[in-house]
Amino acid sequence: MTLVDLLGLLLPVFGSVVAGGLIGLEREWRGRAAGFRTHILVCLASALLMQAAMMQGDWAFEALPNENIVTDPTRMAHGVLTGIGFLCAGVIFRTGFSIHGLTTAASLWITSAIGILFGAGLYALGALGTAVTVLILVGLRLVSARLPTRSVIDAVVCWPRDAADVAEAVERVLNDMDGAARSDRFELVDEGRLVRRSWRLTVKGQADLKALADSLGGLPDVTAYALDPRDD
Template structure:
Protein backbone atom coordinates (compact mmCIF):
# COMPACT_ATOMS: atom_id res chain seq x y z
CA UNK A 1 0.00 0.00 0.00
CA UNK A 2 1.42 3.38 -1.04
CA UNK A 3 1.81 6.20 1.45
CA UNK A 4 -1.05 8.15 -0.13
CA UNK A 5 -3.39 5.17 0.15
CA UNK A 6 -2.35 4.61 3.76
CA UNK A 7 -3.12 8.22 4.69
CA UNK A 8 -6.44 8.00 2.84
CA UNK A 9 -7.32 4.86 4.80
CA UNK A 10 -6.46 6.51 8.13
CA UNK A 11 -8.49 9.58 7.17
CA UNK A 12 -11.56 7.54 6.26
CA UNK A 13 -11.42 5.42 9.41
CA UNK A 14 -10.98 8.55 11.53
CA UNK A 15 -13.97 10.21 9.89
CA UNK A 16 -16.00 7.03 10.45
CA UNK A 17 -15.01 7.10 14.13
CA UNK A 18 -16.07 10.74 14.46
CA UNK A 19 -19.38 10.24 12.63
CA UNK A 20 -20.29 7.09 14.56
CA UNK A 21 -19.20 8.64 17.85
CA UNK A 22 -21.23 11.81 17.32
CA UNK A 23 -24.48 9.97 16.62
CA UNK A 24 -23.72 7.33 19.26
CA UNK A 25 -23.12 9.92 21.98
CA UNK A 26 -26.62 11.31 21.46
CA UNK A 27 -28.08 7.80 21.78
CA UNK A 28 -26.02 7.07 24.92
CA UNK A 29 -27.05 10.39 26.46
CA UNK A 30 -30.69 9.37 26.16
CA UNK A 31 -30.01 5.92 27.65
CA UNK A 32 -30.62 3.87 24.53
CA UNK A 33 -29.39 0.23 24.33
CA UNK A 34 -27.10 0.88 21.34
CA UNK A 35 -25.03 3.97 22.06
CA UNK A 36 -21.54 5.40 21.61
CA UNK A 37 -19.52 2.20 21.23
CA UNK A 38 -22.06 0.35 19.12
CA UNK A 39 -22.59 3.19 16.63
CA UNK A 40 -18.84 3.80 16.36
CA UNK A 41 -18.11 0.12 15.72
CA UNK A 42 -20.86 -0.13 13.11
CA UNK A 43 -19.62 2.95 11.25
CA UNK A 44 -15.95 1.88 11.31
CA UNK A 45 -16.71 -1.71 10.30
CA UNK A 46 -18.88 -0.55 7.39
CA UNK A 47 -16.10 1.80 6.32
CA UNK A 48 -13.47 -0.97 6.57
CA UNK A 49 -15.49 -3.37 4.43
CA UNK A 50 -15.98 -0.75 1.74
CA UNK A 51 -12.24 0.02 1.85
CA UNK A 52 -11.60 -3.69 1.34
CA UNK A 53 -13.87 -3.77 -1.69
CA UNK A 54 -12.39 -0.54 -3.06
CA UNK A 55 -8.75 -1.60 -2.72
CA UNK A 56 -9.52 -5.08 -3.97
CA UNK A 57 -10.77 -3.59 -7.24
CA UNK A 58 -7.71 -1.32 -7.46
CA UNK A 59 -5.04 -3.93 -6.67
CA UNK A 60 -6.30 -7.51 -7.04
CA UNK A 61 -8.71 -7.09 -9.95
CA UNK A 62 -6.28 -4.84 -11.81
CA UNK A 63 -3.38 -7.30 -11.54
CA UNK A 64 -5.39 -10.48 -12.20
CA UNK A 65 -7.64 -8.93 -14.89
CA UNK A 66 -10.74 -10.31 -13.16
CA UNK A 67 -13.33 -7.57 -13.44
CA UNK A 68 -15.95 -7.35 -10.69
CA UNK A 69 -14.41 -10.11 -8.56
CA UNK A 70 -15.47 -8.14 -5.48
CA UNK A 71 -18.21 -5.70 -6.45
CA UNK A 72 -18.39 -2.72 -4.02
CA UNK A 73 -22.14 -2.39 -4.58
CA UNK A 74 -22.66 -6.01 -3.51
CA UNK A 75 -20.50 -5.40 -0.48
CA UNK A 76 -22.67 -2.40 0.46
CA UNK A 77 -25.81 -4.50 0.02
CA UNK A 78 -24.39 -7.23 2.25
CA UNK A 79 -23.45 -4.71 4.94
CA UNK A 80 -26.93 -3.17 5.04
CA UNK A 81 -28.54 -6.62 5.20
CA UNK A 82 -26.34 -7.66 8.12
CA UNK A 83 -26.92 -4.41 9.98
CA UNK A 84 -30.66 -5.11 9.82
CA UNK A 85 -30.21 -7.95 12.32
CA UNK A 86 -28.28 -5.66 14.69
CA UNK A 87 -31.01 -3.04 14.43
CA UNK A 88 -33.64 -5.66 15.22
CA UNK A 89 -31.83 -6.37 18.49
CA UNK A 90 -32.32 -2.75 19.56
CA UNK A 91 -36.10 -2.99 19.28
CA UNK A 92 -37.74 -4.02 22.54
CA UNK A 93 -41.40 -4.72 23.28
CA UNK A 94 -42.46 -3.75 26.80
CA UNK A 95 -46.08 -4.68 27.32
CA UNK A 96 -47.97 -2.81 24.62
CA UNK A 97 -45.11 -0.35 24.05
CA UNK A 98 -42.43 -0.82 21.38
CA UNK A 99 -39.15 0.97 22.00
CA UNK A 100 -35.88 1.23 20.11
CA UNK A 101 -37.18 2.03 16.63
CA UNK A 102 -35.26 5.32 16.47
CA UNK A 103 -32.07 3.61 17.64
CA UNK A 104 -32.53 0.85 15.04
CA UNK A 105 -32.96 3.47 12.33
CA UNK A 106 -29.84 5.29 13.61
CA UNK A 107 -27.80 2.08 13.40
CA UNK A 108 -28.94 1.52 9.82
CA UNK A 109 -28.18 5.15 8.96
CA UNK A 110 -24.73 5.17 10.56
CA UNK A 111 -23.87 2.04 8.59
CA UNK A 112 -24.79 3.86 5.38
CA UNK A 113 -22.61 6.79 6.49
CA UNK A 114 -19.71 4.40 7.07
CA UNK A 115 -20.19 3.02 3.55
CA UNK A 116 -20.10 6.54 2.09
CA UNK A 117 -16.93 7.39 4.01
CA UNK A 118 -15.32 4.13 2.89
CA UNK A 119 -16.08 5.01 -0.73
CA UNK A 120 -14.69 8.52 -0.30
CA UNK A 121 -17.95 10.48 -0.42
CA UNK A 122 -16.93 12.79 2.42
CA UNK A 123 -19.31 15.66 1.71
CA UNK A 124 -22.36 13.40 1.50
CA UNK A 125 -21.26 11.52 4.63
CA UNK A 126 -20.76 14.77 6.53
CA UNK A 127 -24.18 16.05 5.51
CA UNK A 128 -25.78 12.72 6.49
CA UNK A 129 -24.04 12.77 9.89
CA UNK A 130 -25.21 16.33 10.52
CA UNK A 131 -28.76 15.43 9.48
CA UNK A 132 -28.86 12.27 11.63
CA UNK A 133 -27.61 14.10 14.73
CA UNK A 134 -30.16 16.87 14.27
CA UNK A 135 -33.00 14.44 13.66
CA UNK A 136 -32.18 12.56 16.87
CA UNK A 137 -31.35 15.54 19.08
CA UNK A 138 -32.81 18.78 17.74
CA UNK A 139 -36.05 17.20 16.53
CA UNK A 140 -36.51 15.74 20.02
CA UNK A 141 -36.42 19.29 21.43
CA UNK A 142 -38.92 20.43 18.81
CA UNK A 143 -41.24 17.54 19.65
CA UNK A 144 -41.00 18.52 23.32
CA UNK A 145 -42.45 21.94 22.51
CA UNK A 146 -45.21 20.66 20.25
CA UNK A 147 -48.70 19.82 21.42
CA UNK A 148 -48.54 16.10 20.81
CA UNK A 149 -51.02 13.32 21.45
CA UNK A 150 -49.86 10.53 23.76
CA UNK A 151 -51.56 7.15 23.73
CA UNK A 152 -51.63 4.40 26.34
CA UNK A 153 -53.33 1.04 26.76
CA UNK A 154 -55.43 1.09 29.91
CA UNK A 155 -57.17 -1.56 31.97
CA UNK A 156 -58.72 -1.55 35.42
CA UNK A 157 -60.20 -4.35 37.52
CA UNK A 158 -62.86 -3.52 40.07
CA UNK A 159 -64.52 -5.47 42.83
CA UNK A 160 -67.67 -6.85 41.22
CA UNK A 161 -69.90 -5.82 44.10
CA UNK A 162 -68.89 -2.15 43.87
CA UNK A 163 -67.78 -1.71 40.28
CA UNK A 164 -67.90 1.76 38.75
CA UNK A 165 -70.32 2.28 35.92
CA UNK A 166 -68.90 3.08 32.49
CA UNK A 167 -70.20 6.64 32.86
CA UNK A 168 -68.40 7.09 36.19
CA UNK A 169 -65.16 5.64 34.80
CA UNK A 170 -65.30 7.91 31.76
CA UNK A 171 -65.81 10.85 34.12
CA UNK A 172 -62.67 9.88 36.06
CA UNK A 173 -60.66 9.62 32.83
CA UNK A 174 -61.98 12.96 31.57
CA UNK A 175 -61.21 14.69 34.88
CA UNK A 176 -57.61 13.48 34.52
CA UNK A 177 -57.37 14.86 30.98
CA UNK A 178 -57.61 11.47 29.27
CA UNK A 179 -59.94 10.59 26.43
CA UNK A 180 -60.91 6.89 26.15
CA UNK A 181 -61.76 5.10 22.93
CA UNK A 182 -62.70 1.53 22.10
CA UNK A 183 -63.94 0.81 25.62
CA UNK A 184 -64.47 -2.89 26.32
CA UNK A 185 -65.49 -4.64 29.52
CA UNK A 186 -66.24 -8.02 31.01
CA UNK A 187 -65.95 -10.32 34.03
CA UNK A 188 -62.57 -11.91 34.79
CA UNK A 189 -61.10 -14.07 37.54
CA UNK A 190 -64.02 -16.51 37.50
CA UNK A 191 -66.45 -13.63 37.85
CA UNK A 192 -64.79 -12.01 40.86
CA UNK A 193 -63.76 -8.80 39.09
CA UNK A 194 -65.24 -6.49 36.53
CA UNK A 195 -62.63 -5.27 34.03
CA UNK A 196 -62.57 -2.29 31.67
CA UNK A 197 -60.07 -1.96 28.83
CA UNK A 198 -59.54 1.03 26.55
CA UNK A 199 -57.04 3.00 24.52
CA UNK A 200 -56.68 6.42 26.14
CA UNK A 201 -55.38 9.64 24.59
CA UNK A 202 -53.97 12.71 26.31
CA UNK A 203 -51.98 15.83 25.41
CA UNK A 204 -49.86 15.72 28.58
CA UNK A 205 -47.97 12.65 29.82
CA UNK A 206 -48.39 13.90 33.39
CA UNK A 207 -52.10 13.19 33.06
CA UNK A 208 -51.26 9.48 33.07
CA UNK A 209 -49.62 9.93 36.48
CA UNK A 210 -52.68 11.82 37.73
CA UNK A 211 -54.90 9.00 36.53
CA UNK A 212 -52.73 6.42 38.33
CA UNK A 213 -52.92 8.40 41.59
CA UNK A 214 -56.68 8.80 41.23
CA UNK A 215 -57.23 5.09 40.68
CA UNK A 216 -54.87 4.14 43.53
CA UNK A 217 -57.02 6.14 45.94
CA UNK A 218 -60.21 4.27 45.07
CA UNK A 219 -60.94 1.29 47.38
CA UNK A 220 -62.98 -0.49 44.72
CA UNK A 221 -59.99 -0.72 42.35
CA UNK A 222 -58.29 -4.10 42.72
CA UNK A 223 -55.80 -3.70 39.87
CA UNK A 224 -55.04 -1.33 37.02
CA UNK A 225 -52.44 -0.87 34.31
CA UNK A 226 -51.40 2.05 32.10
CA UNK A 227 -48.94 1.14 29.32
CA UNK A 228 -47.80 4.12 27.21
CA UNK A 229 -47.06 3.42 23.59
CA UNK A 230 -43.37 3.75 22.72
CA UNK A 231 -41.92 5.68 19.78
Protein backbone atom coordinates (compact mmCIF):
# COMPACT_ATOMS: atom_id res chain seq x y z
CA MET A 1 0.00 0.00 0.00
CA THR A 2 1.43 3.35 -1.06
CA LEU A 3 1.20 6.78 0.52
CA VAL A 4 -1.37 7.73 -2.12
CA ASP A 5 -3.52 4.81 -1.05
CA LEU A 6 -3.29 5.88 2.58
CA LEU A 7 -4.30 9.43 1.68
CA GLY A 8 -7.26 8.02 -0.19
CA LEU A 9 -8.43 6.35 3.01
CA LEU A 10 -8.56 9.61 4.94
CA LEU A 11 -11.87 10.76 3.48
CA PRO A 12 -13.90 7.62 4.28
CA VAL A 13 -12.31 7.39 7.75
CA PHE A 14 -12.84 11.07 8.51
CA GLY A 15 -16.37 11.03 7.10
CA SER A 16 -17.36 7.99 9.13
CA VAL A 17 -15.97 9.49 12.35
CA VAL A 18 -17.85 12.77 11.80
CA ALA A 19 -21.08 10.98 10.85
CA GLY A 20 -20.93 8.64 13.85
CA GLY A 21 -20.07 11.54 16.14
CA LEU A 22 -23.00 13.67 15.00
CA ILE A 23 -25.50 10.85 15.48
CA GLY A 24 -23.94 9.68 18.74
CA LEU A 25 -23.89 13.20 20.15
CA GLU A 26 -27.68 13.26 20.25
CA ARG A 27 -27.82 9.88 22.01
CA GLU A 28 -25.11 11.03 24.46
CA TRP A 29 -27.09 14.16 25.23
CA ARG A 30 -30.17 12.02 25.87
CA GLY A 31 -28.13 9.99 28.38
CA ARG A 32 -28.29 6.69 26.50
CA ALA A 33 -25.82 3.88 27.12
CA ALA A 34 -24.75 3.75 23.47
CA GLY A 35 -23.63 7.33 22.95
CA PHE A 36 -20.88 9.38 21.35
CA ARG A 37 -17.98 6.91 21.34
CA THR A 38 -20.12 3.85 20.55
CA HIS A 39 -21.63 5.41 17.43
CA ILE A 40 -18.24 6.62 16.23
CA LEU A 41 -16.74 3.16 16.63
CA VAL A 42 -19.69 1.49 14.86
CA CYS A 43 -19.50 3.87 11.91
CA LEU A 44 -15.70 3.69 11.70
CA ALA A 45 -15.66 -0.12 11.92
CA SER A 46 -18.24 -0.36 9.15
CA ALA A 47 -16.25 2.00 6.94
CA LEU A 48 -12.97 0.17 7.55
CA LEU A 49 -14.46 -3.25 6.85
CA MET A 50 -16.08 -1.96 3.67
CA GLN A 51 -12.79 -0.41 2.56
CA ALA A 52 -11.09 -3.74 3.23
CA ALA A 53 -13.67 -5.46 1.04
CA MET A 54 -13.16 -2.88 -1.71
CA MET A 55 -9.38 -3.51 -1.64
CA GLN A 56 -9.35 -7.30 -1.75
CA GLY A 57 -6.68 -7.15 -4.43
CA ASP A 58 -4.24 -6.09 -1.70
CA TRP A 59 -5.07 -8.94 0.64
CA ALA A 60 -2.17 -11.19 1.63
CA PHE A 61 -3.18 -14.38 -0.14
CA GLU A 62 -2.11 -16.04 -3.34
CA ALA A 63 -4.67 -17.08 -5.91
CA LEU A 64 -4.42 -20.46 -7.58
CA PRO A 65 -2.59 -20.49 -10.92
CA ASN A 66 -4.76 -19.50 -13.88
CA GLU A 67 -7.66 -18.60 -11.57
CA ASN A 68 -9.62 -15.37 -11.92
CA ILE A 69 -10.67 -13.97 -8.54
CA VAL A 70 -13.94 -12.01 -8.61
CA THR A 71 -14.61 -9.97 -5.47
CA ASP A 72 -18.05 -9.02 -4.18
CA PRO A 73 -17.92 -6.18 -1.59
CA THR A 74 -21.67 -6.42 -1.01
CA ARG A 75 -21.06 -9.59 1.00
CA MET A 76 -19.11 -7.54 3.51
CA ALA A 77 -21.99 -5.06 3.74
CA HIS A 78 -24.41 -7.90 4.43
CA GLY A 79 -22.11 -9.30 7.10
CA VAL A 80 -21.66 -5.94 8.82
CA LEU A 81 -25.37 -5.20 8.95
CA THR A 82 -26.08 -8.69 10.24
CA GLY A 83 -23.41 -8.45 12.91
CA ILE A 84 -24.53 -5.04 14.11
CA GLY A 85 -27.83 -6.66 15.06
CA PHE A 86 -26.14 -8.29 18.06
CA LEU A 87 -24.93 -4.90 19.28
CA CYS A 88 -28.36 -3.36 18.73
CA ALA A 89 -29.96 -6.16 20.74
CA GLY A 90 -27.71 -5.25 23.66
CA VAL A 91 -29.22 -1.77 24.02
CA ILE A 92 -32.84 -2.95 23.97
CA PHE A 93 -34.17 -3.87 27.40
CA ARG A 94 -37.47 -4.42 29.09
CA THR A 95 -38.71 -2.74 32.25
CA GLY A 96 -42.04 -4.10 33.39
CA PHE A 97 -44.16 -4.05 30.26
CA SER A 98 -42.17 -1.28 28.56
CA ILE A 99 -39.52 -1.80 25.90
CA HIS A 100 -36.68 0.73 25.98
CA GLY A 101 -33.77 1.39 23.65
CA LEU A 102 -35.46 0.88 20.27
CA THR A 103 -34.48 4.34 19.01
CA THR A 104 -30.87 3.83 20.11
CA ALA A 105 -30.79 0.43 18.40
CA ALA A 106 -32.16 1.99 15.21
CA SER A 107 -29.56 4.78 15.38
CA LEU A 108 -26.77 2.20 15.73
CA TRP A 109 -28.12 0.28 12.75
CA ILE A 110 -28.34 3.31 10.48
CA THR A 111 -24.92 4.52 11.73
CA SER A 112 -23.47 1.22 10.55
CA ALA A 113 -25.19 1.65 7.19
CA ILE A 114 -23.76 5.17 6.85
CA GLY A 115 -20.29 3.83 7.67
CA ILE A 116 -20.69 1.28 4.87
CA LEU A 117 -21.59 4.10 2.46
CA PHE A 118 -18.45 6.05 3.38
CA GLY A 119 -16.37 2.89 3.13
CA ALA A 120 -17.76 2.22 -0.35
CA GLY A 121 -16.89 5.74 -1.47
CA LEU A 122 -20.49 6.96 -1.66
CA TYR A 123 -19.66 10.14 0.23
CA ALA A 124 -22.61 12.25 -0.94
CA LEU A 125 -25.11 9.55 -0.02
CA GLY A 126 -23.40 9.02 3.34
CA ALA A 127 -23.46 12.76 4.09
CA LEU A 128 -27.13 12.96 3.10
CA GLY A 129 -27.95 9.97 5.30
CA THR A 130 -26.14 11.58 8.23
CA ALA A 131 -28.00 14.87 7.82
CA VAL A 132 -31.40 13.18 7.57
CA THR A 133 -30.66 10.95 10.58
CA VAL A 134 -29.61 13.90 12.75
CA LEU A 135 -32.69 15.81 11.58
CA ILE A 136 -34.93 12.92 12.59
CA LEU A 137 -33.30 12.46 16.01
CA VAL A 138 -33.02 16.16 16.90
CA GLY A 139 -35.59 17.95 14.75
CA LEU A 140 -38.48 15.60 15.42
CA ARG A 141 -37.63 15.66 19.13
CA LEU A 142 -38.07 19.45 19.06
CA VAL A 143 -41.35 19.06 17.17
CA SER A 144 -42.67 16.52 19.68
CA ALA A 145 -41.68 18.86 22.54
CA ARG A 146 -44.11 21.46 21.16
CA LEU A 147 -46.96 19.00 20.90
CA PRO A 148 -49.31 18.39 23.84
CA THR A 149 -47.41 16.06 26.15
CA ARG A 150 -48.95 12.65 26.74
CA SER A 151 -46.82 9.92 28.23
CA VAL A 152 -47.65 6.24 28.55
CA ILE A 153 -46.44 4.92 31.89
CA ASP A 154 -46.35 1.56 33.63
CA ALA A 155 -47.56 1.77 37.22
CA VAL A 156 -46.61 -0.98 39.68
CA VAL A 157 -48.20 -0.88 43.15
CA CYS A 158 -47.68 -3.20 46.17
CA TRP A 159 -49.75 -3.64 49.32
CA PRO A 160 -50.18 -6.29 52.06
CA ARG A 161 -52.13 -9.33 51.00
CA ASP A 162 -54.51 -9.11 53.96
CA ALA A 163 -55.25 -5.38 53.53
CA ALA A 164 -58.89 -4.84 52.60
CA ASP A 165 -60.18 -2.57 49.83
CA VAL A 166 -56.68 -1.43 48.78
CA ALA A 167 -57.14 -2.61 45.21
CA GLU A 168 -60.31 -0.54 44.84
CA ALA A 169 -58.58 2.54 46.27
CA VAL A 170 -55.60 2.17 43.94
CA GLU A 171 -57.83 1.62 40.91
CA ARG A 172 -59.86 4.68 41.88
CA VAL A 173 -56.71 6.83 41.95
CA LEU A 174 -55.53 5.49 38.60
CA ASN A 175 -58.93 5.87 36.95
CA ASP A 176 -59.16 9.45 38.17
CA MET A 177 -55.95 10.08 36.24
CA ASP A 178 -56.87 7.99 33.17
CA GLY A 179 -60.27 6.40 32.80
CA ALA A 180 -58.79 3.90 30.32
CA ALA A 181 -56.10 2.59 32.72
CA ARG A 182 -55.60 -1.10 32.02
CA SER A 183 -54.46 -3.72 34.51
CA ASP A 184 -51.69 -5.95 33.15
CA ARG A 185 -50.35 -8.27 35.86
CA PHE A 186 -51.33 -9.78 39.20
CA GLU A 187 -48.57 -11.19 41.44
CA LEU A 188 -47.88 -12.41 44.95
CA VAL A 189 -44.39 -11.45 46.13
CA ASP A 190 -42.33 -11.46 49.32
CA GLU A 191 -43.29 -15.09 50.04
CA GLY A 192 -46.96 -14.34 49.52
CA ARG A 193 -47.16 -11.45 51.98
CA LEU A 194 -47.58 -8.72 49.36
CA VAL A 195 -49.80 -8.24 46.34
CA ARG A 196 -48.14 -6.55 43.38
CA ARG A 197 -50.22 -5.33 40.45
CA SER A 198 -49.32 -3.47 37.28
CA TRP A 199 -51.30 -1.02 35.16
CA ARG A 200 -50.68 0.87 31.94
CA LEU A 201 -52.11 4.36 31.68
CA THR A 202 -51.58 7.74 30.03
CA VAL A 203 -50.72 11.01 31.77
CA LYS A 204 -50.51 14.49 30.28
CA GLY A 205 -47.16 15.58 31.71
CA GLN A 206 -44.84 15.78 34.69
CA ALA A 207 -47.46 17.56 36.79
CA ASP A 208 -49.89 14.67 36.40
CA LEU A 209 -47.12 12.18 37.07
CA LYS A 210 -46.19 13.92 40.32
CA ALA A 211 -49.84 14.18 41.33
CA LEU A 212 -50.29 10.47 40.72
CA ALA A 213 -47.20 9.69 42.80
CA ASP A 214 -48.52 11.84 45.66
CA SER A 215 -51.95 10.18 45.50
CA LEU A 216 -50.51 6.65 45.57
CA GLY A 217 -48.09 7.57 48.34
CA GLY A 218 -50.97 8.94 50.37
CA LEU A 219 -52.82 5.62 50.48
CA PRO A 220 -52.06 4.18 53.95
CA ASP A 221 -51.78 0.51 52.93
CA VAL A 222 -49.60 1.00 49.85
CA THR A 223 -46.11 -0.27 50.72
CA ALA A 224 -44.38 0.51 47.42
CA TYR A 225 -45.04 1.84 43.95
CA ALA A 226 -43.13 2.53 40.74
CA LEU A 227 -44.14 4.79 37.86
CA ASP A 228 -42.12 4.04 34.75
CA PRO A 229 -42.57 6.38 31.75
CA ARG A 230 -41.98 4.70 28.41
CA ASP A 231 -39.26 6.64 26.63
CA ASP A 232 -36.64 5.62 24.02
